[in-house]
Amino acid sequence: xxxxxxxxxxxxxxxxxxxxxxxxxxxxxxxxxxxxxxxxxxxxxxxxxxxxxxxxxxxxxxxxxxxxxxxxxxxxxxxxxxxxxxxxxxxxxxxxxxxxxxxxxxxxxxxxxxxxxxxxxxxxxxxxxxxxxxxxxxxxxxxxxxxxxxxxxxxxxxxxxxxxxxxxxxxxxxxxxxxxxxxxxxxxxxxxxxxxxxxxxxxxxxxxxxxxxxxxxxxxxxxxxxxxxxxxxxxxxxxxxxxxxxxxxxxxxxxxxxxxxxxxxxxxxxxxxxxxxxxxxxxxxxxxxxxxxxxxxxxxxxxxxxxxxxxxxxxxxxxxxxxxxxxxxxxxxxxxxxxxxxxxxxxxxxxxxxxxxxxxxxxxxxxxxxxxxxxxxxxxxxxxxxxxxxxxxxxxxxxxxxxxxxxxxxxxxxxxxxxxxxxxxxxxxxxxxxxxxxxxxxxxxxxxxxxxxxxxxxxxxxxxxxxxxxxxxxxxxxxxxxxxxxxxxxxxxxxxxxxxxxxxxxxxxxxxxxxxxxxxxxxxxxxxxxxxxxxxxxxxxxxxxxxxxxxxxxxxxxxxxxxxxxxxxxxxxxxxxxxxxxxxxxxxxxxxxxxxxxxxxxxxxxxxxxxxxxxxxxxxxxxxxxxxxxxxxxxxxxxxxxxxxxxxxxxxxxxxxxxxxxxxxxxxxxxxxxxxxxxxxxxxxxxxxxxxxxxxxxxxxxxxxxxxxxxxxxxxxxxxxxxxxxxxxxxxxxxxxxxxxxxxxxxxx
Numbered sequence: 001x002x003x004x005x006x007x008x009x010x011x012x013x014x015x016x017x018x019x020x021x022x023x024x025x026x027x028x029x030x031x032x033x034x035x036x037x038x039x040x041x042x043x044x045x046x047x048x049x050x051x052x053x054x055x056x057x058x059x060x061x062x063x064x065x066x067x068x069x070x071x072x073x074x075x076x077x078x079x080x081x082x083x084x085x086x087x088x089x090x091x092x093x094x095x096x097x098x099x100x101x102x103x104x105x106x107x108x109x110x111x112x113x114x115x116x117x118x119x120x121x122x123x124x125x126x127x128x129x130x131x132x133x134x135x136x137x138x139x140x141x142x143x144x145x146x147x148x149x150x151x152x153x154x155x156x157x158x159x160x161x162x163x164x165x166x167x168x169x170x171x172x173x174x175x176x177x178x179x180x181x182x183x184x185x186x187x188x189x190x191x192x193x194x195x196x197x198x199x200x201x202x203x204x205x206x207x208x209x210x211x212x213x214x215x216x217x218x219x220x221x222x223x224x225x226x227x228x229x230x231x232x233x234x235x236x237x238x239x240x241x242x243x244x245x246x247x248x249x250x251x252x253x254x255x256x257x258x259x260x261x262x263x264x265x266x267x268x269x270x271x272x273x274x275x276x277x278x279x280x281x282x283x284x285x286x287x288x289x290x291x292x293x294x295x296x297x298x299x300x301x302x303x304x305x306x307x308x309x310x311x312x313x314x315x316x317x318x319x320x321x322x323x324x325x326x327x328x329x330x331x332x333x334x335x336x337x338x339x340x341x342x343x344x345x346x347x348x349x350x351x352x353x354x355x356x357x358x359x360x361x362x363x364x365x366x367x368x369x370x371x372x373x374x375x376x377x378x379x380x381x382x383x384x385x386x387x388x389x390x391x392x393x394x395x396x397x398x399x400x401x402x403x404x405x406x407x408x409x410x411x412x413x414x415x416x417x418x419x420x421x422x423x424x425x426x427x428x429x430x431x432x433x434x435x436x437x438x439x440x441x442x443x444x445x446x447x448x449x450x451x452x453x454x455x456x457x458x459x460x461x462x463x464x465x466x467x468x469x470x471x472x473x474x475x476x477x478x479x480x481x482x483x484x485x486x487x488x489x490x491x492x493x494x495x496x497x498x499x500x501x502x503x504x505x506x507x508x509x510x511x512x513x514x515x516x517x518x519x520x521x522x523x524x525x526x527x528x529x530x531x532x533x534x535x536x537x538x539x540x541x542x543x544x545x546x547x548x549x550x551x552x553x554x555x556x557x558x559x560x561x562x563x564x565x566x567x568x569x570x571x572x573x574x575x576x577x578x579x580x581x582x583x584x585x586x587x588x589x590x591x592x593x594x595x596x597x598x599x600x601x602x603x604x605x606x607x608x609x610x611x612x613x614x615x616x617x618x619x620x621x622x623x624x625x626x627x628x629x630x631x632x633x634x635x636x637x638x639x640x641x642x643x644x645x646x647x648x649x650x651x652x653x654x655x656x657x658x659x660x661x662x663x664x665x666x667x668x669x670x671x672x673x674x675x676x677x678x679x680x681x682x683x684x685x686x687x688x689x690x691x692x693x694x695x696x697x698x699x700x701x702x703x704x705x706x707x708x709x710x711x712x713x714x715x716x717x718x719x720x721x722x723x724x725x726x727x728x729x730x731x732x733x734x735x736x737x738x739x740x741x742x743x744x745x746x747x748x749x
């Protein structure tokens with residue numbers, strides 16, 4: 001990103017992580033503020049944009065900034081300001097998917113808290129020392145005062161003795177013993193005599209056990225101690241401690257077990273018995289692998305047993321089978337215990353995570369099914385669009401060609417009826433596809449300059465024909481400067497007005513329809529366009545108003561029968577208004593008419609642009625004689641396209657499929673190829689791929705324009721991926737076809 005906040009480079013992974021559906025190449029040169037609306041996966045786009053601006057404005061490097069996505073993925077980004085020769089030239093962002101690391105960290109934290117809670121509940125003095133002989137953990141039994149327990153972390157026993165005014169000699173002896181157990185690598189037991197709080201001598205037995213990793217590096221030393229002031233007290237204390245250990249063992253909701261180095265159970269607590277459905281006697285003495293699924297038995301020794309013997313610890317997930325043949329999942333963390341006076345064994349801590357894993361599996365399956373359903377729906381809509389648009393392209397195109405010939409009045413009227421009917425059918429198709437685009441968030445709002453008055457006036461003029469047919473006055477009221485230039489999406493504004501005014505005309509039998517437009521006073525180059533569409537039609541009950549903006553809903557059951565329509569227009573209009581940060585609402589009374597209000601904010605251009613001149617005119621061929629290869633399997637569409645191209649003076653050769661297109665291309669020279677997508681034997685995508693792999697540069701690089709009846713968003717991506725230069729959706733206007741050919745040829749040369 002350069003200092004103008006324009007994207008200079010991004011890769012496919014960047015777009016994939018953030019849910020940007022466009023290709024990286026189409027984002028290059030885009031302003032930063034235009035990137036964020038394309039990001040579909042961010043939880044909070046506005047908050048993220050503000051955070052990034054704060055990071056940029058700081059002028060400092062930032063590392064590991066966290067972003068959470070809607071799909072539960074977690075990414076982090078690093079930021080580096082780019083300087084060259086002492087000047088700030090741009091910004092570098094690096095994104096990394098760290099979902100698994102954060103999830104692993106959460107599991108590790110969960111396990112750490114789980115085991116800390118167990119250690120805190122142990123009824124004995126427990127402390128853990130670092131290789132530097134500093135405290136890294138102390139349980140409440142060892143140091144009861146919470147503040148001192150927090151203070152002691154990172155301190156040595158000598159520092160603690162000085163702080164609490166304890167015996168320095170005893171502290172030094174403890175420090176010495178800590179060193180000895182590391183050197184000998186063996187557990188050390190010793191007795192201590194200290195002055196108790198009541199002034200009496202107290203006797204303690206303390207054990208220190210060093211812990212090493214697989215590389216023989218000293219990790220920590222675990223200290224354990226109990227008060228054994230006299231033999232009787234000592235025995236009682238031991239018995240009590242053993243009982244507490246046993247109680248903790250027996251009543252723990254977590255699984256606690258131990259096994260020998262061959263994998264045979266030594267002891268298990270009731271939690272494991274309850275989960276597996278076996279008694280203690282049915283488990284103790286049996287080999288652990290006997291509780292595993294058959295598929296996992298052969299892996300037990302190599303994956304688990306040998307690793308814990310060599311690494312002295314192990315963690316992961318066991319799949320186990322209960323007595324009732326249920327498959328369960330246990331999250332475990334096991335440790336190898338080695339003492340001088342007994343055989344080594346493994347102590348295991350685990351918890352049942354079956355429900356969590358099942359939920360995760362169901363979520364994955366549900367997500368997969370949702371994705372498959374979405375693909376099926378997309379494919380259905382694409383096929384429906386293709387199957388309807390293909391014959392409609394022929395009907396509408398041939399109708400326009402016939403209208404250019406000499407006709408009787410009756411023939412002209414018949415053609416007008418065909419044209420209006422075809423337009424109505426196309427409006428219904430477009431409504432359905434627009435609704436789908438809105439539902440999946442793929443409707444894009446353009447930001448281009450346009451003359452407000454011209455667009456409003458032309459839109460109302462087109463609708464004037466419909467109003468005249470009903471002998472209904474359509475009044476156009478514009479309160480503003482006719483030269484006002486705005487920045488926004490004029491086509492979406494026209495679509496909104498067309499829906500609202502068409503509805504007003506449709507539901508008004510007598511009276512009038514008024515389209516009223518006002519522009520607010522500019523504030524910081526922003527204005528508010530206020531639209532009021534007023535009719536004297538049938539009106540709507542108050543209790544029906546809330547329904548009219550819902551898809552496939554009309555105010556009354558017989559509306560479609562009397563007036564036609566799909567019930568999609570107002571739902572689409574509402575979505576289009578809100579996508580432009582606008583508002584829409586209605587005031588209505590039964591049999592007294594309705595007023596639909598719309599307000600949309602726009603940027604205003606204070607300096608007129610020469611590019612905004614109205615240059616509407618018919619198709620004028622400025623290219624001369626152009627050779628065109630038309631690949632199209634539909635005979636009507638072949639006739640239509642050939643007739644239009646011939647009228648412009650173009651030379652056309654027709655191929656019925658991709659195979660014929662390749663044959664014609666090998667034997668002839670063409671300046672442009674019009675390629676249908678769905679053709680038999682070899683479709684348009686396959687044919688384009690073959691052309692782009694031809695050895696002859698002049699043929700391999702010929703411009704290819706897709707002609708398709710597929711109108712779903714995202715379909716065009718595959719056209720560009722195989723090397724097509726542009727695409728048109730059937731049915732298309734003559735001017736659109738000419739402009740696409742002109743653009744493709746001018747880019748090539």
